[in-house]
Amino acid sequence: SKQSGRDQATYFNEEIGAIDKERRLIEADIRRGIAQNEFILHYQPRVHLPNGQTVSVEALVRWEHPDRGLIMPDNFIPICEETGMIEDLGKIVLDIGCKQALAWANAGIDMGVSINISPRQFQGTQLMDALKAFTKTPGFPRHKIELEITENVLFGDHNKIAEKLQEIVEMGYRIAIDDFGTGYSNLSYISRFPLNCIKIDKSFVSQLPESGPIIQLILTLAKQVGATAVAEGVETQAEYDWLLAEGCTQVQGYYFSKPVPLLRLQTSFDASAIK
Ligand code: C2E
Numbered sequence: 630s631k632q633s634g635r636d637q638a639t640y641f642n643e644e645i646g647a648i649d650k651e652r653r654l655i656e657a658d659i660r661r662g663i664a665q666n667e668f669i670l671h672y673q674p675r676v677h678l679p680n681g682q683t684v685s686v687e688a689l690v691r692w693e694h695p696d697r698g699l700i701m702p703d704n705f706i707p708i709c710e711e712t713g714m715i716e717d718l719g720k721i722v723l724d725i726g727c728k729q730a731l732a733w734a735n736a737g738i739d740m741g742v743s744i745n746i747s748p749r750q751f752q753g754t755q756l757m758d759a760l761k762a763f764t765k766t767p768g769f770p771r772h773k774i775e776l777e778i779t780e781n782v783l784f785g786d787h788n789k790i791a792e793k794l795q796e797i798v799e800m801g802y803r804i805a806i807d808d809f810g811t812g813y814s815n816l817s818y819i820s821r822f823p824l825n826c827i828k829i830d831k832s833f834v835s836q837l838p839e840s841g842p843i844i845q846l847i848l849t850l851a852k853q854v855g856a857t858a859v860a861e862g863v864e865t866q867a868e869y870d871w872l873l874a875e876g877c878t879q880v881q882g883y884y885f886s887k888p889v890p891l892l893r894l895q896t897s898f899d900a901s902a903i904k
Pocket residue numbers: 673688689690701702703706719722745746747807808831861862863864881882883884887888
């Protein structure tokens with residue numbers, strides 16, 4: 630009937646209103662969390678396969694929420710990206726990661742730090758300003774800082790992007806392509822942009838051995854452009870064995886360690902003990 634149609638429309642509008650309201654509350658809560666310093670980093674080791682040494686760590690952000698406990702990035706990064714709050718959050722992450730790298734360097738510990746940079750953060754101005762500022766800190770190990778960007782960062786004006794990447798590399802930082810093979814389909818950027826590292830997406834690793842030819846292709850491609858290949862999401866001994874046999878020398882994954890708080894970071898794994 631007409632009546633129930635109208636009821637339904639009202640219901641939907643209320644429902645949408647409720648979602649809008651919920652969304653605004655979450656946004657405000659993130660903003661509050663940023664102001665209250667509730668965002669922290671966990672670190673996942675990147676392991677050099679032949680000897681089991683941790684060569685670097687990937688910084689992964691978490692929200693230590695006062696009421697809701699530890700919140701994972703998939704629950705707030707997309708909202709931060711949409712609203713632009715990622716510029717502020719990204720700055721916080723960069724600050725913590727870079728300060729940690731400096732602390733390690735000052736302690737004589739040779740440890741790299743990889744930091745995820747979102748598309749909007751890459752386009753913004755805060756990132757370049759922060760990177761420039763850090764290079765002025767005495768003893769700052771800029772060559773130990775790697776920025777992980779996904780292929781969708783590379784959408785847009787290739788000349789501008791190449792220029793920015795070049796500037797970052799000239800400052801002494803490193804660039805990694807994250808989730809390689811899952812996004813942008815035109816691979817020409819691989820030889821056009823300065824890239825130090827290619828991270829093989831975990832979806833390929835988890836599909837071994839069927840995905841073997843694709844991983845071999847990426848390993849060859851990486852070698853040709855002089856980039857280090859890193860396999861992500863290594864969970865099993867079989868994956869580990871396959872990658873080692875194919876000459877992939879850097880790996881990350883639960884098989885070695887989940888991302889952990891700084892104080893639980895193990896910096897070396899006895900490869901011979903991993904069976
Ligand atoms: P990502 O950059 O691809 O990071 C890898 C994700 O895979 C992490 O999830 C990590 O915990 C998870 N992972 C690591 N090893 C394994 C494994 O063996 N198996 C499986 N199944 N997963 C594994 P996390 O920490 O939840 O982060 C999710 C995504 O959120 C990241 O994906 C990244 O895109 C984004 N992210 C995290 N921290 C930041 C940040 O500081 N800034 C930005 N812009 N994005 C971030």
